[in-house]
């Protein structure tokens with residue numbers, strides 16, 4: 001009998017298992033994948049996510065993979081570009097480590113903390129007795145039981161399906177995007193480009209390669225499915241200087257593409273909890289998913305420690321987890337949905353961007369909004385906006 005079984009061993013599941021194991025809980029971490037392995041996802045980790053890696057003692061390993069620190073974000077709106085620093089004194093950089101490297105570091109950290117890790121273990125059934133989840137059945141028929149089963153099994157979570165976790169604030173996929181890797185496309189900046197109906201982003205990663213992801217409204221998915229590269233190159237022409245740079249570069253990998261639904265799910269019930277994309281998914285346009293998974297893993301580890309350790313009733317501890325997650329993530333979620341609509345900026349936004357262009361402290365503040373360092377309510381507070389526009393943020 002385990003204290004916890006965590007299903008899914010990537011950005012949400014491995015940190016959760018590591019944190020529980022470090023507190024002495026008998027933790028089983030399973031994934032049907034084996035590691036190292038890639039997954040369909042780009043991999044920009046904003047400074048708040050990088051802070052979490054630092055708290056866990058894993059940042060040095062991520063840096064040692066050779067992915068460069070990114071201390072500058074730029075936002076090209078066509079007529080105006082804002083560029084600023086996304087981080088804080090304590091955590092000044094973003095990093096974009098390839099997922100086969102990052103996820104291996106995370107799963108190894110869970111094992112090093114004492115979690116039992118079983119790779120190649122697909123969960124086929126969630127065991128329920130008298131309305132309470134009590135364990136899982138693996139594909140080989142093996143039964144494993146625990147006091148709590150956590151679904152960290154991504155957007156198509158079988159745990160969420162099995163417990164019928166209710167969704168809220170859900171919105172169907174808004175964008176579709178494709179990404180690949182280029183050599184000879186040097187940059188030290190996370191570059192984001194917005195045009196009506198189009199958006200793309202560029203970030204340096206391991207092996208001197210540069211990640212580029214670009215996309216369009218989900219409604220256009222079928223229209224461009226058969227000519228992804230052509231449509232991406234036509235999209236890049238909307239920023240001629242970038243189009244010239246990428247024409248001189250060489251694509252070294254196939255395109256991968258995806259679109260994701262947007263939702264929150266109730267993340268707990270009797271004997272079960274959800275963390276990461278299984279409990280909350282948002283369009284990738286703001287690159288928040290990995291950071292969210294890290295921060296929610298910390299929140300859930302605290303809640304489960306309180307519940308399993310007996311200091312707080314289970315329902316109270318887990319309700320606190322849901323409230324904390326939603327309070328942090330919901331404002332960024334709503335901002336993400338707005339950006340993912342790929343609509344031209346409204347008059348208010350045009351005025352704001354025009355007013356802060358060229359003012360370095362204000363552009364830094366804009367970068368910190370987009371990196372998740374500053375909450376939207378704080379950034380868009382009238383006195384803060386007035387200060388930014390006046391040059392005194």
Ligand SMILES: Cc1cc2nc3c(=O)[nH]c(=O)nc-3n(C[C@H](O)[C@H](O)[C@H](O)COP(=O)(O)OP(=O)(O)OC[C@H]3O[C@@H](n4cnc5c(N)ncnc54)[C@H](O)[C@@H]3O)c2cc1C
Nearest residue numbers: 008010011012032041042043044123153154276277289290
């Ligand atoms: C195109 C794209 C680009 C993105 N770009 C970024 C970005 O730049 N920055 C960012 O922060 N986020 C980005 N994201 C989001 C990010 O990928 C996710 O938020 C993040 O991977 C969530 O981690 P997770 O651990 O919850 O789920 P996942 O990474 O999906 O891991 C789930 C794991 O569960 C396992 N699993 C599933 N079912 C079972 C089962 N039945 N039994 C056993 N194991 C199972 C899977 O094998 C998998 O390993 C992007 C997403 C997409 C699609």
